[in-house]
Amino acid sequence: QVQLVEYGGGSVQAGGSLRLSCAASGYSYRTKCMGWFRQAPGKEREGVAGISRADNTYYADSAKGRFTISQDNAKATVYLEMNSLTPEDTAIYYCAAAESSSWPWCGDWGLFNVWGQGTQVTVSS
Numbered sequence: 001q002v003q004l005v006e007y008g009g010g011s012v013q014a015g016g017s018l019r020l021s022c023a024a025s026g027y028s029y030r031t032k033c034m035g036w037f038r039q040a041p042g043k044e045r046e047g048v049a050g051i052s053r054a055d056n057t058y059y060a061d062s063a064k065g066r067f068t069i070s071q072d073n074a075k076a077t078v079y080l081e082m083n084s085l086t087p088e089d090t091a092i093y094y095c096a097a098a099e100s101s102s103w104p105w106c107g108d109w110g111l112f113n114v115w116g117q118g119t120q121v122t123v124s125s
Contacts, residue, residue: 002026002114004095009119012085016123020080022095022116027076033098033106034071034078038091038121045094047109049080058107062088085123092118 008020020036035050035058049069050058057069068081078095095116098104104111 001099002028002031002097004097004114004116006093006095006116006119009093009121011122011124014086014123014125016085017081017083018085018121019082020093020095020119020121022078022080024076024078024095024097028099030099030101031097032100032102032104033112034069035096035098035106035109035112036067036069036078036080037094037096037109037112037115038089039094039118040088040091043091047112048093050098050106050109050112051078052106056106058105082121085121087123087125089121090123091121093121094118 036048039045051069066084071078096112097114098111
């Protein structure tokens, strides 16, 4: 299965920006979607953004208009550009992949089944 390693977390003040990167190895024909999730302290993990092989993108309401997911297939890397960050965006951010023999809808967060180790994002007020 695909292996995922995240980079780019850190601390930023409210209103600032960060870009997360996810280096993927072991892509196969089963790797249909890539995405980003996050888990804040005391909360469940939630989907943030997803992208299909055809570059169709999907966002959680909390991310729309502020976050942008993209991918560079040549570099096997997925990015999450985050702008206008608020303290509510503080969380561990996970890169994820959906591996399937079919063609899932990449906005269905429940289909993601491979995870990176996570990277901390802290937004201070």
